[in-house]
Amino acid sequence: MTKRILIADDEPTVRQLLEVVLRSQGYEVFPAQNGDQLVRTAQEIVPDLVLVDLMMPHMDGYEAIRQLRNDTRTAHLPMLILTAKSTPDDVVTGFETGADDYIIKPFNIPELLARIKSHLARAARKPVLNPLTGLSGNILLTEELKYRLKSGALFALLYVDIDNFKAFNDTYGPARGDRVIRLVAEVVQEAVQTCGTSTDFIGHIGGDDFAILTNPDVIPELCQCIIKLFDERVRTLYDPEDLARGYLIGTDRQGVPRRFPIISVSIGVVTNRHRTFADHEEASRVAAEMKQFAKQQPGSFYAVDVRGTQPAAVAHERRGSAPPAVLVVTADDGLRRLLQTALKDNGYRTLEAPGVIEAGVLLAYELDLSLIVADARLGDSLWEMADQLREEQPLVPLLVITTRQQDEDAGAAHGVQHFLRQPFRTDEFLALVAQTILQNTP
Numbered sequence: 001m002t003k004r005i006l007i008a009d010d011e012p013t014v015r016q017l018l019e020v021v022l023r024s025q026g027y028e029v030f031p032a033q034n035g036d037q038l039v040r041t042a043q044e045i046v047p048d049l050v051l052v053d054l055m056m057p058h059m060d061g062y063e064a065i066r067q068l069r070n071d072t073r074t075a076h077l078p079m080l081i082l083t084a085k086s087t088p089d090d091v092v093t094g095f096e097t098g099a100d101d102y103i104i105k106p107f108n109i110p111e112l113l114a115r116i117k118s119h120l121a122r123a124a125r126k127p128v129l130n131p132l133t134g135l136s137g138n139i140l141l142t143e144e145l146k147y148r149l150k151s152g153a154l155f156a157l158l159y160v161d162i163d164n165f166k167a168f169n170d171t172y173g174p175a176r177g178d179r180v181i182r183l184v185a186e187v188v189q190e191a192v193q194t195c196g197t198s199t200d201f202i203g204h205i206g207g208d209d210f211a212i213l214t215n216p217d218v219i220p221e222l223c224q225c226i227i228k229l230f231d232e233r234v235r236t237l238y239d240p241e242d243l244a245r246g247y248l249i250g251t252d253r254q255g256v257p258r259r260f261p262i263i264s265v266s267i268g269v270v271t272n273r274h275r276t277f278a279d280h281e282e283a284s285r286v287a288a289e290m291k292q293f294a295k296q297q298p299g300s301f302y303a304v305d306v307r308g309t310q311p312a313a314v315a316h317e318r319r320g321s322a323p324p325a326v327l328v329v330t331a332d333d334g335l336r337r338l339l340q341t342a343l344k345d346n347g348y349r350t351l352e353a354p355g356v357i358e359a360g361v362l363l364a365y366e367l368d369l370s371l372i373v374a375d376a377r378l379g380d381s382l383w384e385m386a387d388q389l390r391e392e393q394p395l396v397p398l399l400v401i402t403t404r405q406q407d408e409d410a411g412a413a414h415g416v417q418h419f420l421r422q423p424f425r426t427d428e429f430l431a432l433v434a435q436t437i438l439q440n441t442p
Contacts, residue, residue, distance in 0.1 A: 002026065003028070004028045005049050005116070006045070007019070007051040008031075008037070008038035008053060008064065009033075009052075009082060010034055010057055014105075018031075018051065025113060034056045035060055036059045038059075039059070039067050039068060043074060046077075047077065048078075049077065049078045049123070050068065052064055052080070052081055055083070063097075065081070068098070069098035071169065078100050078120065078122070079098060080100060080103060080119065081101075082105060100119060132178060132181060133182060134185075135189075136202065138203065142280055144213055145157065145283060149272075154272060155216070155272060156215065156216045156219050156273075157211065158267055158302075159210075159211055159268040159287040160184065160212070160291075161265065161268075161291050161295065162263060168260075171242075171248050180208075181207075183233055183234060183237070184265070185204060187229040187230045187233065188210055191226045191229060192214070195221040195225040196218055200213065200214045216271040216273045219269055223269065223302035226267065230265050234264075248260045266294035266295040266301055268293065268302075268303055269302060270283055271305070274306065275305075287305075290305045296419075296421075297419065298412050304434075323349045324371065325350070325351065326349070326369075326373060327359060327363070327371070328340055328350060328352050329356065329372060329378065330401070331355060331375070331377070332377070336354075339373060342429060348433075356384070359385065371398075371436055371437050372389070372396060372399070373399045375400075382400070386398055386414040387414055387415070397418060397437070399419070399420065399436055401419075401420055402421050402422070408421070
């Protein structure tokens with residue numbers, strides 16, 4: 001797997017030189033212009049090694065390293081300082097802050113590459129168990145995934161990630177943030193004992209990312225168990241006033257102030273039941289894609305990759321003999337044709353209604369509806385329909401197509417759980433349709 005190196009230097013010529021040199025050696029490089037950008041990027045991508053200049057605007061290298069060492073997600077990373085300073089006090093301060101090594105500018109490129117290679121090799125030899133949770137780390141997880149791929153046995157790979165963790169960590173501090181990570185470890189282990197199988201493998205990839213290898217037959221039950229346990233217990237880690245308010249006030253990764261909901265979990269799932277994977281990296285990549293897809297939904301959510309077979313066939317397999325019926329509600333002819341064509345081509349039975357009143361008539365006669373897909377531009381009448389569905393037909397899920405966050409907030413206030421924002425790819429739409437139907441199948 002390609003190693004990722006994050007570099008931070010306020011001098012454009014130095015950044016460009018480092019990018020050229022490191023990329024020529026096969027590394028994936030992420031540049032940052034200052035310490036603040038370095039910290040934000042490291043928390044987002046979690047690189048394999050950090051090169052940081054000491055003297056930078058906004059936040060110097062000392063403070064950036066200190067913050068990274070105090071964050072569970074990045075505390076383990078090798079960190080090398082680049083500096084034009086060479087006095088003993090400067091070097092000592094760098095080491096006391098948490099640096100692993102230092103290189104004096106102007107640096108010798110062969111020496112720089114040798115030091116990077118040495119630190120990456122040393123990091124790869126670290127203990128195979130995560131020190132915070134005691135779970136198997138990424139090395140053992142990779143070996144187990146390789147073994148299952150080679151054996152040809154059916155498996156499912158679950159990637160579990162914490163939503164809104166940065167805001168929680170920034171508000172309450174790293175110590176309470178570690179309690180959240182340990183909670184996820186406890187929940188995952190308990191869920192596997194309750195809903196998993198005796199051959200399940202649990203791994204702590206690093207930071208707030210976890211993975212489970214299990215049997216495809218237990219995917220819905222295991223994911224639902226993880227979500228239920230976590231959602232119940234994470235509330236105990238909030239201060240009462242924040243819990244009562246329902247959100248924390250903080251800044252996002254772009255520094256924009258916003259409200260962050262109560263922490264939730266997103267789970268991305270892949271299985272070799274309906275497709276094959278060239279290697280463990282492809283399986284991991286697809287699981288990460290599904291995790292990102294799940295994170296687009298409000299609250300705790302899990303998304304299963306259904307590509308490689310017709311989405312309707314998967315839903316059909318779980319529901320019984322009749323093809324799933326989907327009602328499309330929109331006054332936009334172009335959107336309706338797009339959705340109906342995609343659904344019909346993948347084996348779904350479709351109904352259509354230009355508005356909420358017409359949809360109500362169809363709902364009165366269609367007793368075996370699997371899903372309603374509705375356009376948020378229908379406005380208040382759609383949210384009234386959502387309230388009515390929740391009371392009278394709670395087993396029929398509603399998927400709302402949106403164009404803005406405001407519509408998603410309004411829908412969530414009326415109990416809507418599934419959203420897809422335009423523009424979207426057809427495969428994204430079909431995956432969410434199949435996933436939503438599966439999740440709401442008794």
